[in-house]
Amino acid sequence: MKYFLRFFKVGILIFCAILFGKALFAESFDLASLQQSDSLKDPEENSPDAESSLLPKMSLPVLISVSKVLIQGLDKITGRVLTIETSVGKSINFGRLKIIVHRCYKAPPEEIPEAIVDIDIYEKAPLSGEEVLIFRNKMYASSPAVSALDHPIYDIWVKDCF
Numbered sequence: 001m002k003y004f005l006r007f008f009k010v011g012i013l014i015f016c017a018i019l020f021g022k023a024l025f026a027e028s029f030d031l032a033s034l035q036q037s038d039s040l041k042d043p044e045e046n047s048p049d050a051e052s053s054l055l056p057k058m059s060l061p062v063l064i065s066v067s068k069v070l071i072q073g074l075d076k077i078t079g080r081v082l083t084i085e086t087s088v089g090k091s092i093n094f095g096r097l098k099i100i101v102h103r104c105y106k107a108p109p110e111e112i113p114e115a116i117v118d119i120d121i122y123e124k125a126p127l128s129g130e131e132v133l134i135f136r137n138k139m140y141a142s143s144p145a146v147s148a149l150d151h152p153i154y155d156i157w158v159k160d161c162f
Contacts, residue, residue: 102118
């Protein structure tokens, strides 16, 4: 049972990191409690409140909505890297891609730095010229690989919001 509880605590940490962004919830978890000396204690030996203290106390971080975004793109064929500053709601073009930023949130200065962007990316079909949606998701500045654009020619990632 004691090993299961340790596994459960680690699972909750991984789940929240994937779902909400690793940097946003890093301070909400007491990682020292995952050390062997604390986690291998039998909960039945502790107080009756021991099981309620197994789950970390999480508080949702406060995010600030901002209006400007800094996006960087890489054209893998030419090796061209372009840094683009744009406003929320405007569309920008990068090669055959059309990028539209819907919302941008930034952590306050006293928190761990993080920028989260709701973004849509369309690609123009080479023959018909029709725009096809290829990406609609959130992008995180602190960990671009969590939600990356999977494209054979272009890489797009968020640098910051301000």
